[in-house]
Amino acid sequence: MLHISCPWCGPRAETEFRYGGEAHIARPQKPDELDDQQWADFLFMRTNTKGAFAERWYHSHGCRQWFNVIRNTVSHQILAVYKTDEKRPDFPIKGGV
Amino acid sequence: MTKYSIFTIARNALTGHKNWPRQWRSPEPAKDYEVIIVGGGGHGLATAYYLAKEHGVRNIAVLEKGWFGGGNTARNTTIVRSNYLWDESAAIYEKSLQLWEGLSQDINYNVMLSQRGVLNLAHSLGDVREGVRRVNANRLNGVDAEWLDAEAVKEFCPIINISKDARHPVLGATLQRRGGVARHDSVAWGFARAADSLGVDIIQNCEVTGIHQENGRVVGVETTKGTIKSKKIGLVAAGHSSVLAQMAGVRLPIDSHPLQALVSEPIKPVIDCVVMSGAVHVYVSQSDKGELVMGAGIDSYNSYAQRGSFHVIEHQLGACLELFPIFSRVRMMRSWGGIVDTCPDASPIIGKTPVEGLYVNAGWGTGGFKATPGSGWCFAHTLATEQPHPLNAPFSLDRFTTGALIDEHGAAGVAH
Numbered sequence: 001m002l003h004i005s006c007p008w009c010g011p012r013a014e015t016e017f018r019y020g021g022e023a024h025i026a027r028p029q030k031p032d033e034l035d036d037q038q039w040a041d042f043l044f045m046r047t048n049t050k051g052a053f054a055e056r057w058y059h060s061h062g063c064r065q066w067f068n069v070i071r072n073t074v075s076h077q078i079l080a081v082y083k084t085d086e087k088r089p090d091f092p093i094k095g096g097v
Numbered sequence: 098m099t100k101y102s103i104f105t106i107a108r109n110a111l112t113g114h115k116n117w118p119r120q121w122r123s124p125e126p127a128k129d130y131e132v133i134i135v136g137g138g139g140h141g142l143a144t145a146y147y148l149a150k151e152h153g154v155r156n157i158a159v160l161e162k163g164w165f166g167g168g169n170t171a172r173n174t175t176i177v178r179s180n181y182l183w184d185e186s187a188a189i190y191e192k193s194l195q196l197w198e199g200l201s202q203d204i205n206y207n208v209m210l211s212q213r214g215v216l217n218l219a220h221s222l223g224d225v226r227e228g229v230r231r232v233n234a235n236r237l238n239g240v241d242a243e244w245l246d247a248e249a250v251k252e253f254c255p256i257i258n259i260s261k262d263a264r265h266p267v268l269g270a271t272l273q274r275r276g277g278v279a280r281h282d283s284v285a286w287g288f289a290r291a292a293d294s295l296g297v298d299i300i301q302n303c304e305v306t307g308i309h310q311e312n313g314r315v316v317g318v319e320t321t322k323g324t325i326k327s328k329k330i331g332l333v334a335a336g337h338s339s340v341l342a343q344m345a346g347v348r349l350p351i352d353s354h355p356l357q358a359l360v361s362e363p364i365k366p367v368i369d370c371v372v373m374s375g376a377v378h379v380y381v382s383q384s385d386k387g388e389l390v391m392g393a394g395i396d397s398y399n400s401y402a403q404r405g406s407f408h409v410i411e412h413q414l415g416a417c418l419e420l421f422p423i424f425s426r427v428r429m430m431r432s433w434g435g436i437v438d439t440c441p442d443a444s445p446i447i448g449k450t451p452v453e454g455l456y457v458n459a460g461w462g463t464g465g466f467k468a469t470p471g472s473g474w475c476f477a478h479t480l481a482t483e484q485p486h487p488l489n490a491p492f493s494l495d496r497f498t499t500g501a502l503i504d505e506h507g508a509a510g511v512a513h
């Protein structure tokens with residue numbers, strides 16, 4: 001089980017959280033101007049990184065806040081936790097860390 | 098290839114079984130192939146076999162980064178069935194089940210298909226309605242299906258607890274009698290041997306690390322054994338589909354998750370069918386050795402680690418003991434994980450990519466073992482003719498653009 005540090009509540013067990021998938025998928029600014037391909041990219045296409053991956057977590061059984069985590073999807077090591085309005089810290093995207 | 102039969106067994110018995118020939122060659126890669134299949138799991142090996150057998154393509158390499166059949170093929174709980182809801186899914190899974198039914202003869206290898214019947218339990222009124230609807234849909238598609246009420250479930254599987262005060266009471270179940278289990282390793286080995294005998298090069302310890310393109314079409318792959326050329330490449334890498342597609346700049350609608358399974362110590366025969374419950378993430382059957390084979394759910398997060406969390410197993414075993422109180426003293430022996438490639442609509446992708454010459458067979462998620470022969474058969478057709486077969490045409494990558502999704506969450510669940 002992961003041990004995740006909520007930016008508001010501190011370290012808690014994974015079972016207190018819900019997973020929100022890939023982070024930084026920006027909502028389209030002008031949805032009415034998107035073609036089908038762009039909608040498909042936004043709705044369905046994912047990076048699914050092997051290595052340092054930016055993802056969203058929700059502290060559903062705690063403060064009920066969303067935040068972002070960078071986690072190595074091979075070792076499961078958590079590399080960074082940051083709030084949704086903060087910039088993604090730099091970690092190489094590829095090849096594990 | 099030595100044909101396996103009772104006579105070859107008898108003949109080899111006379112020499113103490115010391116002279117069996119190797120089942121396949123271990124060639125070094127050639128410089129150039131007509132088709133390269135990336136991924137030597139069941140699906141990749143089946144693809145190579147049907148390409149050679151049905152389409153006469155002989156100049157094929159299957160490249161496997163580890164040993165073949167060491168991925169999800171070796172890690173799954175081997176449930177085989179075809180009772181999916183939608184017409185498109187019923188057609189392709191039923192084609193697969195029909196191929197299963199003749200497979201041991203076809204590839205001259207005992208895949209130990211055991212059609213012992215698969216129950217999918219219903220625990221709520223919603224489950225009951227979904228189950229009855231699926232039985233009707235299956236019958237309209239020529240797939241055998243029955244609805245059992247709780248008493249009939251108990252009769253079919255006497256050790257199941259149908260008491261009304263159970264946390265997840267059993268209200269009924271769908272039954273597919275032609276469903277069952279098969280022996281996972283035999284499927285990989287049997288397809289490998291059959292493909293090898295038709296001239297296919299199966300190359301192990303050969304990881305694909307890059308995909309070469311010229312003018313928007315593929316021309317070969319970079320591997321740990323050097324560059325290998327080909328104008329047709331099929332990616333069949335299960336959990337690593339996104340990683341390989343990215344080498345060619347293609348994005349897929351796939352997330353990779355760990356899925357776990359576990360087995361108990363061997364016990365006397367106690368359950369002679371397969372019981373599945375999508376709602377509580379339990380599926381169980383008993384192996385020929387007597388072990389209870391059980392599957393758990395997926396971990397919520399993306400991962401490539403081939404291991405999952407203990408709380409997922411705890412959750413599945415809690416629900417399992419409610420259903421089967423008789424298992425409460427059984428000790429579990431081993432647990433493991435595999436990486437499954439899940440699509441948003443719980444259906445696979447079999448077809449072309451935007452890069453010419455690059456094809457993908459992926460997204461089988463938690464339930465692709467049952468599809469192994471059918472998937473290989475369709476993908477072989479697609480690679481040989483450069484057009485999808487009508488069976489896999491609906492499972493194209495561009496359904497995510499057109500919106501024609503095939504939502505099988507009900508029939509696939511986390512289970513299969």
Ligand SMILES: Cc1cc2nc3c(=O)[nH]c(=O)nc-3n(C[C@H](O)[C@H](O)[C@H](O)COP(=O)(O)OP(=O)(O)OC[C@H]3O[C@@H](n4cnc5c(N)ncnc54)[C@H](O)[C@@H]3O)c2cc1C
Pocket residue numbers: 135136137138139140141160161162163164165166167168169170171172173174175176177303304305306333334335336337341356357358392433434435436437461462463464465466467468513
């Ligand atoms: C615990 C568990 C239980 C399951 N239970 C069932 C079930 O009961 N019924 C069912 O129908 N399905 C089940 N499944 C799903 C099923 O196992 C998969 O859908 C199916 O096996 C995937 O196809 P495959 O056999 O070709 O995959 P794999 O056997 O995983 O083959 C993919 C191969 O690609 C190779 N590869 C990856 N990257 C590269 C590279 N860069 N270069 C070369 N090779 C590469 C891998 O090493 C691997 O051998 C289960 C899965 C798991 C994990």
Ligand SMILES: [Zn+2]
Pocket residue numbers: 006007008009010059062063064065
């Ligand atoms: Zn919190």
